[in-house]
Amino acid sequence: MMMSRQTLIALGGAIVLGIVAVFIANSWLNRKQQQAYAGGTTRVAVAAAPLAFGTDITPDKVRFVDYPNTSIPPGAFTDPQQLIAAGKRRVALMPISLNEPILKDKISAQ
Template sequence: MRANTLIMIVLAGVFGVLAVVLVNIWLAGQRSAMAQTGIVQASTVVVAAIPLKFGDTLSADTLREVAWPAGSIPTGAFKTTKEALAGEGTRQALQTISANEPVLASKITGPGQRATLSAVLGEGMKAVSIRVNDVLGVAGFVFPGDRVDVLLTRTVRGDDGADKSFVDVLLQSMKVLAIDQVADVSKDSPTVVKSVTLEA
């Protein structure tokens, strides 16, 4: 091996080690600067301590507070367990809340309310039930929380005496509140039902 080649290999190794050391020093400096300036201001958010399902009662045992970046707190979140449980009476879950998922005001009832159909209705909305069968109910694949269109199929006799069928879209993107007597949005097994309750 020639001397020039050997010198180049040694220099490449020295410069490689020097580059790694300098990058590590720079990264350590950046970490300490971020920690000192307090760029990430911490707050707290109430999350579910255990998985909650429709109708579960909230308590100090089922909730806990976790650190959360102050600039990204979800809308409707509670900062303390006391705030989440405030008011006269208990609160219940209106939908499935996974463990460590933030508890939002839209996912639970108000103080003293029960997890009933009226608790999931939007402001100024009404619940309307319609009769369905295995075909109209999409073979049981419609669940609470889904959105559906309501269609009217009608037959009109023409001037020539022949019947003509028409389908009109009456309502679009209607929220399904319940199927039969089940309003739990975590339900995921297809069931042929006799009625579907919609928010209108």
């Protein structure tokens, strides 16, 4: 089956435009990410595993990831000692998903 010349030109043009669109979108996203991190980052506690209601918050269930300073959620923990103090027990007051920031209003007080 032979494609007409017009069909081949249209197909080639669509491929070229698609490649250009991907390049532009990628450049734009990279610029946005650099702008977000330009203000610096802070390490924020997130769930290293899904935490069900009543689950003890222990060091093996928490990890810290870099967040842009402009995007830190209110009530986030930036200091491990604030979250997991020796001799203090904290539990999840609601389910917390994997990689979700652990916030003060989602866990019990010390």
